Amino acid sequence: MASPSYSSPCYRESRSPPMRLGVLGVGELTESLLVALARGSQREGRSRTDLEFHLSPRNDVRSHRLGWRFGAVRHASNVAVCEASLCLLVGVRPDQLEPLASELREAQVLEADHHLMVTAAGVPLVDLQRWFAPARVVRVMTGLAVSEGQSALTLYPEDLLTRDLLGPAVKQIIAFEEEAAFEASMLAVCINAWQLAQQQALLDWFQTVPGMSGPQARQLLMAQLRDALALMEAHPDTPPGELASRIGTPGTWTARGLEQLGGGEGAHRQWQHVLEGLRSELDDTRPKNDR
Numbered sequence: 001m002a003s004p005s006y007s008s009p010c011y012r013e014s015r016s017p018p019m020r021l022g023v024l025g026v027g028e029l030t031e032s033l034l035v036a037l038a039r040g041s042q043r044e045g046r047s048r049t050d051l052e053f054h055l056s057p058r059n060d061v062r063s064h065r066l067g068w069r070f071g072a073v074r075h076a077s078n079v080a081v082c083e084a085s086l087c088l089l090v091g092v093r094p095d096q097l098e099p100l101a102s103e104l105r106e107a108q109v110l111e112a113d114h115h116l117m118v119t120a121a122g123v124p125l126v127d128l129q130r131w132f133a134p135a136r137v138v139r140v141m142t143g144l145a146v147s148e149g150q151s152a153l154t155l156y157p158e159d160l161l162t163r164d165l166l167g168p169a170v171k172q173i174i175a176f177e178e179e180a181a182f183e184a185s186m187l188a189v190c191i192n193a194w195q196l197a198q199q200q201a202l203l204d205w206f207q208t209v210p211g212m213s214g215p216q217a218r219q220l221l222m223a224q225l226r227d228a229l230a231l232m233e234a235h236p237d238t239p240p241g242e243l244a245s246r247i248g249t250p251g252t253w254t255a256r257g258l259e260q261l262g263g264g265e266g267a268h269r270q271w272q273h274v275l276e277g278l279r280s281e282l283d284d285t286r287p288k289n290d291r
């Protein structure tokens with residue numbers, strides 16, 4: 001799918017302030033993304049009035065919060081959102097997509113100049129394009145931590161307009177050529193929560209066994225995470241496993257831990273098992289001819 005030309009209406013709308021972004025489905029993820037986008041735009045020197053959010057009905061609490069924080073406009077209908085903005089973020093859950101699409105189809109409100117960025121996991125692009133025709137559709141994925149401004153956003157297929165629109169919200173945008181790889185990027189988002197839960201297990205141990213205070217254990221663990229990230233960033237061409245081996249030289253305590261956690265039934269293999277299981281469940285939700 002080609003990106004819209006630089007002279008297309010949705011591209012022009014996205015470039016000339018105020019940039020208008022419509023939201024169909026003001027849920028947890030879209031709220032986090034809007035927070036990140038507003039903050040990122042401000043960081044890039046744009047004023048609050050350079051960015052206008054147009055929100056769908058429902059979700060009063062979130063909408064009012066976004067209105068109060070960023071001046072977001074709450075519309076009476078989804079149709080009104082599509083009339084207010086050509087660029088649209090679609091944040092409804094997968095089973096809510098089809099009813100939304102038929103509502104818009106009946107109102108004949110979508111045009112070829114509309115640009116939809118859909119966050120739903122497990123719904124193939126070919127279905128989205130059919131449901132929301134004649135609008136352009138791309139798929140995007142990120143996690144709730146996006147509001148902190150450090151996240152990646154994954155994209156399928158590559159699309160310059162989406163990069164322009166959502167780039168300020170995130171640290172990086174990673175586009176995929178294969179939809180299956182994009183779909184698996186949802187699992188990378190899940191890892192974030194698994195790692196936090198793992199930190200909790202470690203924190204519990206440091207507190208209960210050697211008797212560290214909670215704040216001490218938390219500070220130590222956060223320092224270790226920062227160190228690991230710093231090493232990966234400083235050595236982008238070195239596999240992380242090799243960085244680990246360089247620290248855990250033979251005979252060290254680190255090396256003994258690496259041996260126990262690695263190997264056939266070690267913790268690393270368990271994480272891979274979990275990923276494999278979830279990936280095949282995600283794959284099962286897709287139509288057979290689309291795999």
Ligand SMILES: NC(=O)c1ccc[n+]([C@@H]2O[C@H](COP(=O)([O-])OP(=O)(O)OC[C@H]3O[C@@H](n4cnc5c(N)ncnc54)[C@H](OP(=O)(O)O)[C@@H]3O)[C@@H](O)[C@H]2O)c1
Binds near residue numbers: 027096120
């Ligand atoms: N949350 C995550 O961490 C995460 C991570 C990655 C991807 N995702 C994907 O992001 C999508 C949204 O997830 P979420 O957690 O943000 O869900 P959510 O909080 O339930 O948000 C969806 C919102 O859309 C609203 N909605 C549904 N149909 C609508 C319609 N026809 N018109 C207007 N609004 C409508 C719902 O309103 P009601 O409450 O009134 O139904 C709900 O508030 C999902 O498809 C999920 O696969 C989520």
